[in-house]
Amino acid sequence: MxxxxxxxxxxxxxxxxxxxxxxxxxxxxxxxxxxxxxxxxxxxxxxxxxxxxxxxxxxxxxxxxxxxxxxxxxxxxxxxxxxxxxxxxxxxxxxxxxxxxxxxxxxxxxxxxxxxxxxxxxxxxxxxxxxxxxxxxxxxxxxxxxxxxxxxxxxxxxxxxxxxxxxxxxxxxxxxxxxxxxxxxxxxxxxxxxxxxxxxxxxxxxxxxxxxxxxxxxxxxxxxxxxxxxxxxxxxxxxxxxxxxxxxxxxxxxxxxxxxxxxxxxxxxxxxxxxxxxxxxxxxxxxxxxxxxxxxxxxxxxxxxxxxxxxxxxxxxxxxxxxxxxxxxxxxDMLIIKGVNVFPTQIEEVLFQVEGCEPHYQLIIERKGTLDTLEVHIEVNENIFFDEMRKQRAFVEMLEKRLATNIGLHAKIKLVEPSLIPRHEGKANRIIDKRNK
Amino acid sequence: MKVKQISIFIENKSGRLAEVTRLLGEKGVNIQALSLADTSDFGILRLLVDNTDVALETLKEGGFTVNKTEVVAVEVPDQPGGLCEILQVLDKTEVNVEYMYAFVARNVGNAVIIFRFDEIDSAIETLQKEGVNLLTREQLYGL
Missing domain, CATH: 3.40.50.12780 (ANL, N-terminal domain)
Known part of the structure; x- marks a missing residue:
């Protein structure tokens, strides 16, 4: 042509x-x-x-x-x-x-x-x-x-x-x-x-x-x-x-x-x-x-x-x-999610800023339908576990808001039980990119 | 007048609740009452047990995130309108209830309502002033 x-x-x-x-x-x-x-x-x-x-x-x-x-x-x-x-x-x-x-x-x-x-x-x-x-x-x-x-x-x-x-x-x-x-x-x-x-x-x-x-x-x-x-x-x-x-x-x-x-x-x-x-x-x-x-x-x-x-x-x-x-x-390790450049360290920084929050996290990136989604799984420890549902949810919302402000895109926060996220196995395990490129 | 309760973070997936009860059962800890608050992702399980310290230690060893909290146990006459009276007292005294759950205690013979208040000390004072019967740990477990 x-x-x-x-x-x-x-x-x-x-x-x-x-x-x-x-x-x-x-x-x-x-x-x-x-x-x-x-x-x-x-x-x-x-x-x-x-x-x-x-x-x-x-x-x-x-x-x-x-x-x-x-x-x-x-x-x-x-x-x-x-x-x-x-x-x-x-x-x-x-x-x-x-x-x-x-x-x-x-x-x-x-x-x-x-x-x-x-x-x-x-x-x-x-x-x-x-x-x-x-x-x-x-x-x-x-x-x-x-x-x-x-x-x-x-x-x-x-x-x-x-x-x-x-x-x-x-x-x-x-x-x-x-x-x-x-x-x-x-x-x-x-x-x-x-x-x-x-x-x-x-x-x-x-x-x-x-x-x-x-x-x-x-x-x-x-x-x-x-x-x-x-x-x-x-x-x-x-x-x-x-x-x-x-x-x-x-x-x-x-x-x-x-x-x-x-x-x-x-x-x-x-x-x-x-x-x-x-x-x-x-x-x-x-x-x-x-x-x-x-x-x-x-x-x-x-x-x-x-x-x-x-x-x-x-x-x-x-x-x-x-x-x-x-x-x-x-x-x-930069990720591109919904057109936004995201470094895992940026997410880590946001977590570090929250008192009592240990950076045991995992990022799950998926393509649902046509759009990318980012889920941040965070291990719950005693400092960030509240016995009242109201406080627990407020904590999740606060983190979601902070992440949105800092990385410029909405990430869903999911709290998980401790030790379900693999430890000491290098950075790659923190990121699970399920999108087929 | 405060009763110790343990709260456990549980992910919303199969087998986790069973795991908690299995661990406690193996250590001979008896569950007196429980309540579960849940979202689609996770739940908060609250337990009254006969041996709080052993339960706490056992569950932590089992990898669970556990907190100890203090709640108030209120004896409610096991008859129509019994709960209403208590709630009316709370209503007019501006005590904030975070959550509550009920069970019938064998050794008490009446219904028991567990209240979690945001300010437990002033809540206890208010309830006692109004003549509400608060149960001690000993009464609750029949010790």
Whole structure:
């Protein structure tokens, strides 16, 4: 399938690799010169004994130290910014984090670039100016909704900033406003299909949808086929993370053979997560991204913790950009539940804060119907066992409320008898993920 | 005037209640009265037993989460309107009842209502002032 007309920025998306690499190197060197003004990078480079002047080729990038999420935490909130606040026009945060989220800043140019990057993968999925784009991501600190919103506007589509929740109202708006493109998590797309069927309509014909852009959580090819057949749409995947820019790092074209990384903005590397060594093309490992365009907060060799592999052979769509496979897991224990990033340690922290609560817990993640559910099983000890049902239930409700505030999603708390949760057997036993991916 | 009661956390799954009674039976602990409050996930089992300390220790060893609480045992005439009189006393004195349960004690000969109050001392004072008959542990177990 040749779909050349679906390219937003042919100049940059179809560069010959030699030209692309020349552009990358120039942009990398300019970016390194700018980040060297920031104390965090000054220290990092000093410790590693390297500097911007040591970078003469793209291969030299491997000499530079990695940036990790903890660097962002230590420099919270604005320590990683490379421009003064007067040049920052937007602030976002990573989804579902504890007290200290990671902060990302955007200059006016960054916002414009971001919109264009999103416009690239939306165009690649077939979205055009005539489309009506329904965005069912939650609007807020999370980058998803705003990223897609401005990308769709950049294309000239009509944007419905619906935000999350209230499925029946979503369906009414989708139907009445004749939306042709849907933006949400893949699991929510199935929830919509289920509800439409429950309302007595055929999800294949009830709406005017032709395409769906799904993201925010990992999803399988099986799930794609299910969404496509049940809603009678084309479903495409895209990739991004708030620390780097948000959605708009990579996106699928209609060939659906991996997500094109927008390499003129981000240099991808695949590393061995244990040794940090760069792996040859085609090998599976952790994705590392270097931001070579962003003004406000470019990250150098940022470890995404996502496992994938890269394919450099040319795609039928005409783009020359490398393609990354769907992420195949994480190198840390981060869980993605209903599109929200959750670390087990965040839950542990909430439990620790409750007096008398020992962190003997287990996380049970399931997919009920189309939605993920999180159950936290907590062992009852004498300190948190009340003889009155009223107090016991109030305790459970208090924990549920605190968890919702801290991790950004509702978890059901289930109290269990002691010693039923395996002890001293490593972290893995704390997490039971029953979702089939 | 306070009577010791033990409360046990029980997960809502088969065999747990049987396990509690088995453990107590093996140690020769006799259950005088019980009440179970439950939700779909878990239950709180409250027991009056003849040997609270042994029961507590036995169940803890058996892996259960157990608390000791103090309740008040009220003797109620085993006749129509008997309970009503007591409840009317409580009603006008603003004593808060967390929960209650009833049984007929062999050695007392009357109905016994177990009350769990949020403020047990003032509740006892009030009930005694109103002439309600509170049972001691000795009376309750016929010791």
């Amino acid at each position: 040749i779909v050349n007309h679906n390219i937003w920025d042919p100049l940059h998306e179809c560069l010959e690799r030699r030209d692309l690499e020349r552009l990358q190197l120039a942009r990398l060197r300019a970016t390194l010169a700018r980040v060297s003004q920031v104390p965090c990078y000054q220290n990092k480079f000093k410790q590693a004994g390297v500097g911007p002047d040591d970078i003469h080729t793209l291969e030299d990038l491997a000499k530079l130290p990695f940036t990790v999420k903890d660097d962002l935490r230590q420099n919270y909130p604005y320590g990683m910014f490379t421009v003064p606040m007067r040049d920052v026009v937007r602030i976002h945060s990573s989804s579902g984090t504890t007290g200290k989220p990671t902060v990302v800043g955007y200059s006016r140019k960054d916002l414009n670039d971001w919109s264009n990057l999103v416009a690239r993968f939306m165009t690649a999925a077939g979205v055009v100016a005539d489309d009506i784009v329904h965005i069912a991501f939650g609007y807020g600190l999370f980058t998803g909704a705003f990223g897609l919103h401005y990308g769709a506007e950049m294309i000239g589509s009509a944007v419905i900033p619906m935000s999350g929740g209230n499925t029946e109202r979503q369906i009414m708006i989708l139907k009445d406003y004749e939306a042709t493109a849907l933006v949400c998590t893949p699991s929510y797309a199935l929830t919509l299909a289920d509800r439409i069927a429950k309302m007595g309509h055929d999800p294949r014909t009830y709406l005017s949808l032709k395409v769906g852009l799904f993201g925010g959580e990992p999803w399988s090819e099986e799930l794609r086929r299910e969404i496509e057949s049940r809603l009678n749409i084309i479903a495409t995947d895209n990739y991004g993370l708030s620390e780097i820019i948000g959605p708009g790092v990579a996106g699928e074209c209609l060939c659906k053979k991996g997500m094109h990384i927008f390499e003129d903005h981000f240099i991808p590397e695949i590393i061995n997560p244990d040794t940090g060594e760069v792996l040859p093309p085609g090998e599976k490992g952790e994705l590392v991204l270097t931001n070579i365009v962003q003004e406000a907060m470019p990250l150098i060799r940022y470890r995404t913790r996502d496992i994938t592999c890269l394919h450099y052979d040319k795609c039928e769509c005409g783009r020359t950009l490398v393609r990354m496979e769907k992420t195949m897991g994480r190198t840390d």
